Amino acid sequence: MTHVSDSRTAVVTGAASGMGRSTAEALVKDGWDVLALDRVATTFEAAGQTIQTIGVDVTRREDVRDAITANIAGRTVGLVANIAGIYPPSTLDDFTEDVYRKVFDVNVLGVLNVTAEAVQYMTEGGSVVNFASVDAFAVSRGQLLYGASKAAVVMLTKELALELAPRRIRVNAIAPGWVNTPGNAATGRMEAAAASIPLGRVGQPEEIARWVSILASQDAAYMTGETIVLSGGDVIR
Ligand SMILES: NC(=O)c1ccc[n+]([C@@H]2O[C@H](COP(=O)([O-])OP(=O)(O)OC[C@H]3O[C@@H](n4cnc5c(N)ncnc54)[C@H](O)[C@@H]3O)[C@@H](O)[C@H]2O)c1
Numbered sequence: 001m002t003h004v005s006d007s008r009t010a011v012v013t014g015a016a017s018g019m020g021r022s023t024a025e026a027l028v029k030d031g032w033d034v035l036a037l038d039r040v041a042t043t044f045e046a047a048g049q050t051i052q053t054i055g056v057d058v059t060r061r062e063d064v065r066d067a068i069t070a071n072i073a074g075r076t077v078g079l080v081a082n083i084a085g086i087y088p089p090s091t092l093d094d095f096t097e098d099v100y101r102k103v104f105d106v107n108v109l110g111v112l113n114v115t116a117e118a119v120q121y122m123t124e125g126g127s128v129v130n131f132a133s134v135d136a137f138a139v140s141r142g143q144l145l146y147g148a149s150k151a152a153v154v155m156l157t158k159e160l161a162l163e164l165a166p167r168r169i170r171v172n173a174i175a176p177g178w179v180n181t182p183g184n185a186a187t188g189r190m191e192a193a194a195a196s197i198p199l200g201r202v203g204q205p206e207e208i209a210r211w212v213s214i215l216a217s218q219d220a221a222y223m224t225g226e227t228i229v230l231s232g233g234d235v236i237r
Helices: 018-029 061-072 097-121 144-167 190-196 205-216
Strands: 009-013 033-038 043-046 049-052 077-082 122-131 170-176 227-230
Touching: 009 018, 009 097, 018 033, 018 043, 018 049, 018 077, 018 205, 033 049, 033 061, 061 097, 077 097, 077 205, 097 122, 097 144, 122 144, 122 205, 144 170, 170 205, 205 227
Parallel strands: 009 033, 009 077, 077 122, 122 170, 170 227
Antiparallel strands: 043 049
16 A cells, blocks of 8 residues: 555645755655745746745744745645754743744744645645654753744644544654754854764765655655654664
């Protein structure tokens, strides 16, 4: 029995940068047709194709609905990769209601909005892959709200897995540790981080992206509700 969709159309959020972009590139190389969404509308090349991100804010459900409806055009969706996320630092001392709303709106509500709208185009065997973080499992100094938002993503992944199982749609998540993305490189903390990671290096966006394909594939056909940690041993649970 197969639990993998015949559809090779994927919706990828956060596709303009970092792991979202790497995921869009990897999926195109694997023959997927990628509907790339990001707050930032941009274009880039992958496997000889030009990928254009559609400018949409995942916190705005109607905009998400319009973007998906306008671009799916009669196709079904085989994979939704919820990768858009923000990670501003926050502590009990300096958090504001505005930062709270932004972090939870993008990282949690955004996952719900995109999943709720895309799932209407999914059929049996479809797969949802959410991006959590090791910060959902282990404390990270100065990531009060971010860690809480990613813990919410882990639990949403479990709840959605249960809700969508009758439709034979699987929902899993990836919890990356330190990954060499533009946002992370800008912190200037990558070298110090690498020294403390058991496997001795930070992750590359491409090796995280690979797991999105794996989770959507027959290899993961019996897995749902799970969050996979990819951190080089930085967080072992
Ligand atoms: N970089 C890391 O080491 C790391 C570690 C653990 C988890 N993560 C998570 O992985 C995901 C990708 O991280 P990254 O470092 O590749 O990110 P990034 O900052 O390079 O890219 C994130 C993308 O999301 C988009 N985005 C932000 N808010 C949006 C919104 N409201 N609507 C639509 N698009 C929006 C941005 O425009 C950007 O293109 C995030 O969810 C992040 O929390 C990253």
